[in-house]
Amino acid sequence: MTLPLSLSMRIAARSVVRNWRHSIATLLSIALSVVAIASIRGYIVDVDDQFGDFYVRRGMTGHVIVEAMENDDDDAALDAEASNRVIEASKKFQGRLIGTVRFLAIEGIIAGPNSSYGYSGLAYDVLKGEVVRGEHWAWNTGFGTPLNTGKQNQIVVGKGLAELLGCKLQGLDSAKASDGRYLPYQGNVECLGQDFQLTALTDKSQMNAWDAKLVGIVDAGIREMEDSWIMMPLDQAQSFLVSDRVTMIGFTLENSNDAQSFISDMKQELGNDPGIKISFWRDHKLTEVYRSMMGVMDLIQVFMLLVVASVSILSMVNSITRNIDERQKEIGTLRAIGYENGFVSGIFAWEGFFLGLAGTIIGTMSIVLILSLLNGAKVLYYPALISQKVPLRIAFVPGSYLVLAMILAIGSALTALVVARLRIGKNIADILR
Secondary structure: OOOOHHHHHHHHHHHHHHOHHHHHHHHHHHHHHHHHHHHHHHHHHHHHHHHHHHHHHHOOOOOEEEEEOOOOOOOOOEOHHHHHHHHHHHHHHHHHEEEEEEEEEEEEEEEOOOOEEEEEEEEEOHHHHHHHHOOOOOOOOOEEOOOOOOOOOEEEEEHHHHHHOOOOOOOOOOOEOOOOOEOOOOOOOOOOOOEEEEEEEOOOOOEEEEEEEEEEEEOOOEHHHOOOEEEEEHHHHHHHOOOOOEOEEEEEEOOHHHHHHHHHHHHHHOOOOOOEEEEEHHHOHHHHHHHHHHHHHHHHHHHHHHHHHHHHHHHHHHHHHHHHHHOHHHHHHHHHOOOOHHHHHHHHHHHHHHHHHHHHHHHHHHHHHHHHHHHHHOOEEOOOOEOOOEEOOOOOOHHHHHHHHHHHHHHHHHHHHHHHHHHOOOOHHHHHO
């Protein structure tokens, strides 16, 4: 006979409530699974957001990067005509932009008090860079001051290079807000304000020397870059290198989701020039470390998901098996009065569903409490490969919680259904005996 679905659901709901003590281990297992998966997912989402903030706003490279198409020339760059054409083309989309910053890659030798050291870094438009960094990263030096528009030649360097140049930073800690942004450092660092001589090859392969004042010390962001990182104003770098070229132009958008549309519009405006390459920031070579780290985190997330799923399934199998063994008389009675195996198995499937859903709700409430406490604690830490402290946070991702609830609830129901069908196969007399 055909029985209404609501009947098996009501019976299952009453059984879960009546036998909750038998299911407490399964509920806790599912709740802990939710906490583990949601924590990892929230952490990865927050790290991804922080990387985006680091490259797009603090690094000023923006959401879209325009540069010369790569060729056999390692120093491929946009000449003045090409860069001006790109800037003119972007003016048609000013309403979609926060700012535009030009960059020039620089490298050479800087003379320290006892020895000379190699340097590499970027020169950029100082005023436009401040616009892109915004209020949050307006102050971007751990010691000293950011680059300014003054006429004096000036540089900022990474912490490692600063120490090589004689800056005594041991025991000093830069001032930071609870969210990781820099605050002006009130102490004194002896090397700041000193002049250093830089040498580099000009566009015509001539060796040129340049004296510049060290005004600030920054985090390069990546530890392996700390010992060579340098930045200076773009106009000064072009005078130093006797060049009118720029290595790349970064466009920061009002809406990050507009990036692909902006790329398409810029390509069309530039006539699909084969000599110009336009990239989304995540795909650029500068973000190779970011892509590597996020790839590792995604693998960890998948591994944890498999482990947690296995534990949840085993717990559900154990719980349903025990329930079936302890409720043989109930099962036999239902079978004796005419209920078929499918209906009885369906009851246990609904019990699994309700257990999965309840465990998910408990786990979601727990993770919301945990992330509130952790984010409120405002803990700073050093992530792998990164040279600066960043906030340890877990992002609130309601969409992931909903998907996780559906997966665990349905997965629990299917697990319970399979176990029930395998266990409820005896004839009625055998069950009642």
